[in-house]
Amino acid sequence: MQIVVDLTRCQGYAQCVFLSPDVFQLHGQEGLLYAPSVPEDQVQRVRQAVAACPVQAILAGEEVAAGGG
Amino acid sequence: MAGELRDGRIVVVGASLAGLRAAETLREEGFTGSLTVVGDEPYPPYDRPPLSKQVLIGGVPADTTGLPTRRDPDADWRLGVAATGLDLLERRVLLADGESLPYDRVLIATGTRARPWPDAGEAALDGVFTLRTRDDASGLAERLDAGPGRVLVIGAGFTGSEIASACRERGLDVTVAERGPAPLVGALGGTLSQLAAVMHRGHGVDLRCGVTVTALLGDGNERFVGADLSDGTRVEADVCVVALGAVRNVEWLADSGLAAGARGIACDAGCRAFNMYGIVTDDVFVAGDVSRFPHPLFGYQMLSLEHWGNAVAQAEVAAHNMINPGPLQRPHLAVPTFWSTQFGLNIKSVGVPTYSDHVVIAQGSLEARRLAVVYGYRGRVTAAVTVDMAKSLDYYRHLIETAAPFPPPPGAADRAIAADVPIPSDVPDPKGLSHEPVVALTGHLPDRRLMVVQPTR
Ligand SMILES: Cc1cc2nc3c(=O)[nH]c(=O)nc-3n(C[C@H](O)[C@H](O)[C@H](O)COP(=O)(O)OP(=O)(O)OC[C@H]3O[C@@H](n4cnc5c(N)ncnc54)[C@H](O)[C@@H]3O)c2cc1C
Numbered sequence: 001m002q003i004v005v006d007l008t009r010c011q012g013y014a015q016c017v018f019l020s021p022d023v024f025q026l027h028g029q030e031g032l033l034y035a036p037s038v039p040e041d042q043v044q045r046v047r048q049a050v051a052a053c054p055v056q057a058i059l060a061g062e063e064v065a066a067g068g069g
Numbered sequence: 070m071a072g073e074l075r076d077g078r079i080v081v082v083g084a085s086l087a088g089l090r091a092a093e094t095l096r097e098e099g100f101t102g103s104l105t106v107v108g109d110e111p112y113p114p115y116d117r118p119p120l121s122k123q124v125l126i127g128g129v130p131a132d133t134t135g136l137p138t139r140r141d142p143d144a145d146w147r148l149g150v151a152a153t154g155l156d157l158l159e160r161r162v163l164l165a166d167g168e169s170l171p172y173d174r175v176l177i178a179t180g181t182r183a184r185p186w187p188d189a190g191e192a193a194l195d196g197v198f199t200l201r202t203r204d205d206a207s208g209l210a211e212r213l214d215a216g217p218g219r220v221l222v223i224g225a226g227f228t229g230s231e232i233a234s235a236c237r238e239r240g241l242d243v244t245v246a247e248r249g250p251a252p253l254v255g256a257l258g259g260t261l262s263q264l265a266a267v268m269h270r271g272h273g274v275d276l277r278c279g280v281t282v283t284a285l286l287g288d289g290n291e292r293f294v295g296a297d298l299s300d301g302t303r304v305e306a307d308v309c310v311v312a313l314g315a316v317r318n319v320e321w322l323a324d325s326g327l328a329a330g331a332r333g334i335a336c337d338a339g340c341r342a343f344n345m346y347g348i349v350t351d352d353v354f355v356a357g358d359v360s361r362f363p364h365p366l367f368g369y370q371m372l373s374l375e376h377w378g379n380a381v382a383q384a385e386v387a388a389h390n391m392i393n394p395g396p397l398q399r400p401h402l403a404v405p406t407f408w409s410t411q412f413g414l415n416i417k418s419v420g421v422p423t424y425s426d427h428v429v430i431a432q433g434s435l436e437a438r439r440l441a442v443v444y445g446y447r448g449r450v451t452a453a454v455t456v457d458m459a460k461s462l463d464y465y466r467h468l469i470e471t472a473a474p475f476p477p478p479p480g481a482a483d484r485a486i487a488a489d490v491p492i493p494s495d496v497p498d499p500k501g502l503s504h505e506p507v508v509a510l511t512g513h514l515p516d517r518r519l520m521v522v523q524p525t526r
Pocket residue numbers: 082083084085086087088107108109110116117118119120121150151152153178179180181182200201202228318321356357358359374375376377378380406407408409410
């Protein structure tokens with residue numbers, strides 16, 4: 001699973017950081033840094049973070065399967 | 070008519086953020102025809118902002134920033150092949166491998182590339198990098214892992230500053246050389262550039278402003294060992310990152326007849342490309358960093374943005390308009406928004422800070438390193454930048470959208486206007502800076518050729 005956070009929308013509420021500290025980390029007061037490629041054992045927690053984010057800034061999904069390229 | 074537009078052949082050129090989001094939106098909005106996405110990089114779409122942040126700090130490998138999809142865009146991905154031309158009459162995209170792809174509508178989303186160091190021989194020295202792609206980032210991260218004695222960063226725009234910040238976080242010695250008077254001054258003006266300079270120095274960066282790098286030096290074996298500066302000093306370093314801004318990927322359109330130039334491809338508010346005579350096309354669309362588009366909030370000047378959020382928003386509008394008839398088309402009116410994470414600060418910008426004559430510190434203070442600066446132009450609010458105050462940003466966006474009077478009334482959030490004396494915004498002429506600004510106002514004309522005789526390049 002891959003994630004991307006729309007950081008123009010993120011307001012640093014840090015719910016994601018509480019739910020999945022291995023994937024999301026605050027850098028300073030409110031700068032969010034994260035691991036775009038979610039380890040298998042964090043997938044459940046990341047799904048919770050996606051649901052909990054008050055501004056719906058986290059998108060989780062699969063990468064493009066670029067066949068035929 | 071609408072039904073017809075939902076079918077047919079669409080080609081998207083550029084397989085990155087804008088290209089991917091456009092492809093998804095086309096399907097989400099009911100496009101059932103054939104969709105081909107052409108990209109010259111060998112990888113499926115990946116995210117670039119982490120490349121100068123998480124990836125350089127360490128822990129996140131450069132090849133793990135692939136973008137998640139909202140849905141499978143069910144496209145034919147032609148990766149690792151560049152588009153070399155566009156035939157507007159025959160409606161074909163020409164590819165480097167000799168093939169050509171017929172289209173009914175085409176989206177241009179070829180973005181930008183890193184501006185190279187002007188001396189090709191010096192740029193080729195081992196240890197000299199630019200940072201735009203996954204491969205750039207993995208090469209640079211590998212060098213940083215090896216623990217170089219010093220890193221030289223040329224250009225203190227957002228990317229250069231983030232690179233310097235990441236190096237300091239790793240404990241590496243860093244010198245930053247910037248031609249302008251302070252970091253970020255081209256994007257944020259005088260007030261916040263003072264804070265940026267304090268942050269660099271406070272974190273141990275050897276910051277040299279008002280200087281240019283005159284030569285990159287090799288050791289005789291093509292390895293980078295340092296650089297000469299215009300003030301007569303020499304910096305010894307093992308790694309050099311050239312962060313001089315971006316160049317629009319428009320060369321492949323040189324013979325197309327489109328209004329494509331150094332500032333990007335001009336399009337209207339509906340993302341339709343202009344041709345070189347200023348006539349709008351109805352089957353060629355543009356989105357993302359490669360575009361130039363007019364914005365009513367900024368005097369209808371054409372904006373060139375290098376903003377993640379703009380690439381997403383504009384791609385969605387372009388895709389919508391590609392499959393809807395005129396009366397159902399939408400304008401791209403999103404207020405430009407940008408973020409940067411550096412030296413532990415979260416810097417966010419809304420509006421166009423360079424479109425300003427004065428600023429006020431509306432909340433917080435420079436000393437606290439937590440503040441909101443509001444920018445005004447001729448008595449109305451045109452931009453705001455927050456440092457560690459992201460929650461206030463929506464309020465300021467609202468002021469910009471409603472063309473609120475400047476200076477803004479108190480009541481933004483926790484306190485009255487911190488310093489209600491507007492001071493000059495002090496945005497310098499970009500010509501005096503090392504890096505290109507990530508927001509540029511580029512005037513009203515769709516194509517310079519309408520005004521000047523094309524000089525020889
Ligand atoms: C290191 C870095 C850090 C950044 N940090 C931030 C940030 O903190 N905040 C922010 O708002 N923005 C940031 N950005 C900017 C953001 O990444 C861009 O705005 C975004 O990538 C634009 O997407 P795009 O799809 O328009 O263009 P691009 O991502 O440039 O994609 C264009 C694609 O088209 C391809 N292409 C070019 N020419 C051709 C051709 N002829 N044929 C086929 N394919 C072609 C290119 O190779 C590329 O893959 C950062 C960018 C970089 C490089």
